[in-house]
Amino acid sequence: MGEFVTVTTDAHGVATIRLDRAPVNALNPQIWAELREAGQVCTDDNDIKAVVIWGGPKVFAAGADIKAMRAMDFQEFFAAGGGLQESFKTLARIPKVTIAAVNGYALGGGCELSLTADFRYAADNAKFGQPEIKLGLIPGAGGSQRLTRLIGVSKAKEWVYGGEMYDAQTCEQLGLVDRVYPADEVYDRAVEAARAYAKGPYxxxxxxxxxxxxxxxxxxxxxxxxxxxxxxxxxxxxxxxxxxxxxxxxxxxxxxx
The missing domain is CATH 1.10.12.10 (Lyase 2-enoyl-coa Hydratase, Chain  A, domain 2)
Known part of the structure; x- marks a missing residue:
């Protein structure tokens, strides 16, 4: 579909939104646009019954493309900055069951991308976090809002204020992660679960x-x-x-x- 984001659908009606921008799926404006398009495709295509969001076997998304972001001045980012928020809103509003299959890092925008899904299935080596504070920023793609609704005000403040990373097991205890699997199984498990939801009622x-x-x-x-x-x-x-x-x-x- 796009250069860095593709949508493929299996015979069971499960679509995979796949990020593929080596080496760490850094989220630049092009990926924002391609993710929004992917979300719209999954919304509009009636043959798609459930969705898995996956960054590949090594890393989900390690965050925004900081080099691209650093080059923007206030006016440029003010004009473009809402694009990521709109892209993630499109993904969050896909009217079908969505599962994020997370291998490796899901940091900053990558963590926020996982939060757009109904469920998060994580590899046992996955790491989540909102490190924006260490860049002199705050989360800008739903992290201060979706994260708070998921794990509560106090824990969300701990995450956002501290900017630390948390392992999959800790995230499962907090309720951020729904299932933890070996790294080589997490995508297949997410697809298996999505196929079960794809058989469900309207x-x-x-x-x-x-x-x-x-x-x-x-x-x-x-x-x-x-x-x-x-x-x-x-x-x-x-x-x-x-x-x-x-x-x-x-x-x-x-x-x-």
Missing amino acids: ALRMAKKAIDEGIEMDIDAALRLETTLFTACFATEDQKLGMDAFIAKGAAEFTQR
Whole structure:
């Protein structure tokens, strides 16, 4: 699809968004644009049922391209800086289950990229962190917000204020990482899990919308959203298949319609 980001889809409807910019998948403006395009493709393509985001077997993404960023003045970065935020917003809003498969480093923008996914599966050698403070910066692609919602205010402050790296096992204890696997298994495990979600009902999209958007609302508004989306499920073929299978004491084969 792009020079550094590709989208491939297997026979089960699982797409892999693959970063490939040697040596460490540093995130430059071109990758920002290509990630946004990849997110839009995964959103729009009805044959894609679930998504894995992967940086390859050695490193997920070690952060922003600091050399490219250092060369920008205030006006240039003000004009371009929102591009990364918009790219990650597009990925976070893919209306299908997404899993980040993390090998090696996921630092700064790389950590923030992993936070756009519903789940993070990490290699046992993975390292996560938000080291921007050591550059005289703060996280600028969702790290101060998505991280806080995931691990809580106090721990997020510890991460952002200190700029340290944390291993996969520590991140699993914090709830940032959902599964830890040997490095040579993590991508395959993520794809395996994504295939299971790909077989699920269209209601998975409703569930993701209810949770992701509801957490931004007050409780009354969130409950109204839940009611709307719950009711919308009755317009799908999957709802009828699921209930018919339950009554017949069987298992539904969903069509995602």
